[in-house]
Amino acid sequence: MAADRFLSTLKYVAGTKPTFNLSEIAAYLDEPRTVGQMYEALQPHLHGLGLTANKTGEDYTISRLMPSPAYILSTSEEKRLNAYLSLDTMPSFLEAAIEQYISRKTGKEWSDSIILERLRRAIVAQKDDYWKPTGKRSLQYTKGYSVLGYLAYHFPVYFMQARHLFAQLARDGLLKQQMTILDLGTGPGVMPLAIEDFWMCLDSARSTVLSVERSKEHIEAFEALTRSVAIQDPQVKIESPKEADITLPRDIPLPENVDLMIFSNVLNELAGLPVAERADIVMSYGEKLAPDGMLLIIEPAEEATSTGLRVLALALKKRGLSIYAPCTFIWGTNCTPDRCWSFQTASSIRPTRIMNSLAGCNEQFRYVNSDIKYSYVILRKDGKVRTSCQIPKNTKALRxxxxxxxxxxxxxxxxxxxxxxxxxxxxxxxxxxxxxxxxxxxxxxxxxxxxxxxxxxxxxxxxxxxxxxxxxxxxxxxxxxxxxxxxxxxxxxxxxxxxxxx
Ligand SMILES: C[S@@+](CC[C@H](N)C(=O)[O-])C[C@H]1O[C@@H](n2cnc3c(N)ncnc32)[C@H](O)[C@@H]1O
CATH class of the missing domain: 2.40.50.140 (Nucleic acid-binding proteins)
Structure with a gap:
């Protein structure tokens, strides 16, 4: 069967009616085809075409996928969310899961002085690496201790800061009843775990979280942590990460119609690539977004990284995405982001048991990471922006x-x-x-x-x-x-x- 002719016919019919039987398509084809043959040809393209197929006797009923409705917070959910955001500690079961993982990986109690010293060295090495000029950074996470150091120092603050970002999406009505979420460069699963935790504040929203990561050590930590905090019938289904290089999006099998894609603290690790190349990579992922889907990019608040995010965001805007937040383009012009150092803050977290133990040395503040400061941008495919501001009629404002x-x-x-x-x-x-x-x-x-x-x-x-x-x-x-x-x-x-x- 000429696959193109079959698919274009099917697309045409799907455009004219919301539901039809697959057998109806046969009448438009040059060569006779059975329902089974047509279904086999259609099946890999169903999701991409925004269609579903249900077997009905010998035939299939083909229907348009209905977009999941927006998830609007109820008053009791709003209250629960306020209480949740006022918490300053990670859930105790997750803190315990990280401790147990470190103990299991090292074969000693995490609080053993030798382990603490190795964690300190890993944290210092990671920070030193981060401050190296672009191109000289390694940040490969191939060694066990680099991931253990990450769990001890970075994980808690990134996990807690994610609460504020998801709360913002929820309060802006940007979450859906059922979502597909893709986390690129997931590391040890900070975002999937934060999603699982956040969704528990919501009465009935559900989501599936897919992720991509290249470091085997991170994937091992991801699997261990998500397994150890797994609950029966969770609202969030966390799939195992795909081991792949995110700079090669075309080599990664990805679902269609993703509602939310997250790059959390990862694009700055591609700083060796020119901004245009990074923007092209992000845009390739953007092809897999649902028409009302969005991208959330988060970076540390430090000046170079934060400014780099604004430069990238503008490049993505020029490629057709809209910046939903935090920026407002009051005059409809593009900005000059080269010196745009802008970040959000939230209340600090309480240091974890591991951080407190690491701080039991001469340079205690080197090992305590409790400030929440982050730069973020939310980009959308549908042109939606949070604030479309008109200059009031009676105002003579200067640009x-x-x-x-x-x-x-x-x-x-x-x-x-x-x-x-x-x-x-x-x-x-x-x-x-x-x-x-x-x-x-x-x-x-x-x-x-x-x-x-x-x-x-x-x-x-x-x-x-x-x-x-x-x-x-x-x-x-x-x-x-x-x-x-x-x-x-x-x-x-x-x-x-x-x-x-x-
Ligand atoms: C700083 S960690 C961030 C982890 C997590 N997203 C978070 O916010 O905590 C960066 C992660 O991106 C991954 N990463 C960096 N470059 C990558 C690439 N080209 N392909 C896949 N993963 C990559 C690293 O292995 C690491 O796990």
């Missing part, structure tokens, strides 16, 4: 791209707050962005100038779009940046929603 022509003047701007307070108790400082600025712009609010009309600057969440009326423009030559001085005479009001509360 930040024109700020250099207005030094010494009082102006009005519409921009998103893109940092928490990065100043001090006397002078509060917040990064601003309207998507047009060529150099960094900050709002500077001296503590003695705080009045009800400008107070919102400090209290609104990361990503919130604000109108700032009557701010004084100053140039800061030391940082080659612009400051907008907020005074008692400045009026600030919220125009668009930022990250839902932490």
């Amino acid at each position: 930040l791209s024109k700020i250099h022509m207005n030094v010494g003047k009082r102006i009005t701007v519409v921009a998103a707050k893109m940092s928490e307070d990065i100043g001090d108790a006397d002078t509060h400082l917040y990064r601003l962005c309207d998507g047009s600025a060529e150099k960094p712009v900050y709002a500077v609010l001296p503590a003695f100038h705080i009045v009800p009309s400008n107070r919102e600057l400090g209290s609104v969440p990361y990503g919130t779009v604000l109108e700032l009326r009557n701010v004084l423009v100053r140039y800061n030559p030391v940082h080659d940046a612009y400051n907008l001085l907020v005074s008692r005479n400045t009026a600030i009001r919220m125009l668009g929603q930022g990250d839902p509360g932490q």
Whole structure:
């Protein structure tokens, strides 16, 4: 049978009616074919065509796959979520599972002084490697201790920070009743385990998590941890990771219609590749996204990595994805991300037993990792953005791209707050962005100038779009940046929603 002709006929019929019998297709084909032969040809393409097939007697009923409905949080789920986000420790069974894994792999108690010393060395080696120039980093995770060090130092904070990101997706109504999630560069399964944990806050949402990882040591840890925390009839089905190189997406068998793809702390490890190549790789995965699917990319908040994420995000935007959050492109222009260092923060976690034991040495703070600071971007295929902000009719706002022509003047701007307070108790400082600025712009609010009309600057969440009326423009030559001085005479009001509360 000419497969192309068969599939194009089937696609045509599926476009004209939501349900039909497979036998109906035979009438359109040049050569006679049995239902069995047609089903055999169709089966590998079913999902890709967005169809399902159910055997009905000798025939098959072909139907369009109905997209899973959005998962809207109930009031009791909202409350549960607030309580969940206020927790500062990993679930005790997971902490115990990590300890047991380290003990099993090393053949000694994890708290043995020799094991702790080896873990310390692994953590230091990993940090040293991370700070090496691009191309000189190894980050291969081929040695057992590199993964054990990761479990001891990085896992807890990444696991806990994921809660905030999933809460954001849930509160924005971006989760679905049933989801397929793909985690690229899954490591020891931080994201799949965090998904399983988070979904337990939801009454009835379900998901299947697939993942890809190249390090055998990480895969071994993944299997052990997911097995040891497995429960009967979980809401989240975690599949074993596929061992593969994520830079070769075409070699990896992937499902169609993925609802959420996650790259968590992984794309910076491909920093040896030019940004265009990394963007092409991400776009190849994007082909497997459902029409309303999204990509979540997370990176550490450190300056080079965080800025690298913004540069990559813009490259992906130029290739057709929309940036849903945290950025707002108020003037519809593309941004200049080269100096965009912007990250989200949340309350610190309580150090784990392992971290506390590792800290029992001269350089205790070297081994305690409890701050939650991360850069993220959510990209979508369907053009949806969280805040599509219109400049109010009665506002004559200046584009930040024109700020250099207005030094010494009082102006009005519409921009998103893109940092928490990065100043001090006397002078509060917040990064601003309207998507047009060529150099960094900050709002500077001296503590003695705080009045009800400008107070919102400090209290609104990361990503919130604000109108700032009557701010004084100053140039800061030391940082080659612009400051907008907020005074008692400045009026600030919220125009668009930022990250839902932490
Ligand atoms: C820093 S870890 C992040 C693990 C996990 N996603 C998390 O957020 O904790 C980076 C992971 O990406 C994996 N990785 C890096 N480059 C990869 C590649 N080209 N193919 C597959 N996995 C890769 C590493 O082996 C490691 O497990």
